[in-house]
Amino acid sequence: MNPAVEATQPAEPQLGTPARLEPNAASGKILVLGLGNDILTDDAIGLEVVREVARRVEGDARVDVRETMEMGLALLDFIVGYETLILVDSIQTGRAAPGHVHDLTQEHLGAQPGRTPHFLGVKDTLLLGARLGLAMPDRVRILAIEVEDPFTLGSEMTSAMRYALPLAVEQVLALVASATARPCFLAQDSRIA
């Protein structure tokens, strides 16, 4: 069995005294959280994915599905108290074709916090929550979908997104299934690399 994607510990604090981490609320629950903006063309993808996921997991008490258009600190309110977090969001790396689903863990999220001109990134939020002694998810997985145009106002996504939508939904559902099936969280899928 692959060493699982380890429950992420907050980075060793550089300054000051470490916070005493309160034990996580033993909810054992999974949160699927979609981030996006449904009037910014491709930025709606995160929301569209989780809406479909919500339809498919309806009735499953172990999974909560939420969506939000907020950013930064607002995310804290959503994720406190869950043991597993699956985030679905858009990303623009320019290094993959639009529609590609990047499968990321916290370690992948931008090596350098603090470089935020306007909003707190996902990684910083998680770090902050841990630092403040809030019950943060042990296991975090981020599905970031490469987008083509998140800057133009519009309520229709580009075609690359519509193609990516069902694939991303399946990936999320697979992650949910793994997380509910066994306590040890999913191993990273083996890749050709």
Next chain:
Amino acid sequence: MEQAVKETFNQGNLRANAAYQMGRRRFTVDPITRLEGHGKIDIYLDDKGDVERAYMQVPELRGFEVFSLGRPAEDMPQITSRICGVCPTAHHMAATKCLDDLYKVEPTSPGRKIRELVYNAFMLEDHALHVFVLGGPDFIVGPEAPPAERNIVGVIGKVGIEAGKKVISTRRRVRELIAYFGGKVVHPVLGLPGGVSKALNPADLSKFKELAKDAVEFSEWTLTVLKQIVLGNPDYVKMITSDAFTHKTCYMGMVDENNKVNFYDGKLRVVDCNGKEVCKFAPSQYRDFVAEHVEPWSYMKFTFLKQRGWKGFTEGPDTSIYSVAPLARLNASDGMATPKAQAAYEEFYKILGGKPVHHTLANHLARVIEMIQAAETMEKLLNDPEITNPEVRRVPTNVPKEGIGVVEAPRGTLFHHYQTDERGCITMANMIVATQNNAARIAMSVEKAAKGLIKGGKVTEGLLNKVEMAFRAYDPCLGCATHSLPGHLPLLARIYDSKKQLVQELKQG
């Protein structure tokens, strides 16, 4: 799979992806370029290798005007509040005031007070966020500290966990207040033409009063901390007052009838770099005083004082460039509207050598002074007996035609302007966001930073860092509603020699 097969597959895959990307990517043509999620800085050197010009472009929202066409004007507060993920309430309020003007309806007094209450609460929260999470860490932790520490976690290390907890909990309580009036829905419906949608139940009054009281205390504590850490440190003071971060432009801010700072309503006042009033106008007259200028190297439209004409990116007593945001508001006013904030204001100018203050980084301190006013205003309104009056709306009866609504967003003056047909459907919608008002000054800051750090063709270490710091002091809005990870603005700088050949490329983030 065999190694060789694997490699062939991977290579083929890479080529296919690259070909796909080539096909999709819009080619950039000098000097206008198409941004894709990052800030782009183009620096042109002269023959000696010194900086001749520097231009900065950021991703911006497109298609707003087209998107709004035909929509009911009453949807605009909800639509525009979705454009900005960090200051939705500012857009919501500007749009609501625009609707008041569109229907020529005056909100009821209780309705207006509730709007002011919510708006000041929002200003408080947003400023606190900026101080502790966004711009503040540069100071509180120190600009020379490694980037990994220049964030809220580093701040907490410096000021303690209790501070961090207070920011979070204050924020949560303010959000509850806003949700109380707007509904716990994804798109709160707070502002309506002629008032607001919900009155304040007297039973709920005391918990909000508690919040206001705590907020005043929290803001004052924040100021003490910042003063200690920033003004108590001679290196910071040197940086704040350094020439690289100083510009002598005009300043614009909203003021009440006594020329005191007001975030929600009033006239717009502009002073020049010596503090002399240049003009003061009602929001509805903005077109006579503010004009937009287009440069060939940017999509952004730079605003300037119309009556002075466009004079280029210049400073001094004759410049037509103005800036907005906390420092500008303090400079453009004759004082703060509440006592504790006023005391802080007086001390601020005393420490920094008189009015107006031209140091961009002083925005961080001005911001905290505004926090104090926001909290005191909340307290004042919550102790006003009219705040629980149920008459919170006056239904409009006029036929709509044209409206202009202006507020002071945390980052500066925000204009909304709509025209509709007689059914109230949008035929024209225009917005000037806070950052647009600052765009010219930001361009000057970037150029100044570049000029200071590139000499004889040599790029000093930390160029992008310094540029980013200058840029961040304005806390700019950058098509900011997109969630696209990584959640920050990567910067890409390209340096060209005098023959326009690319000599160096620097990336950050």
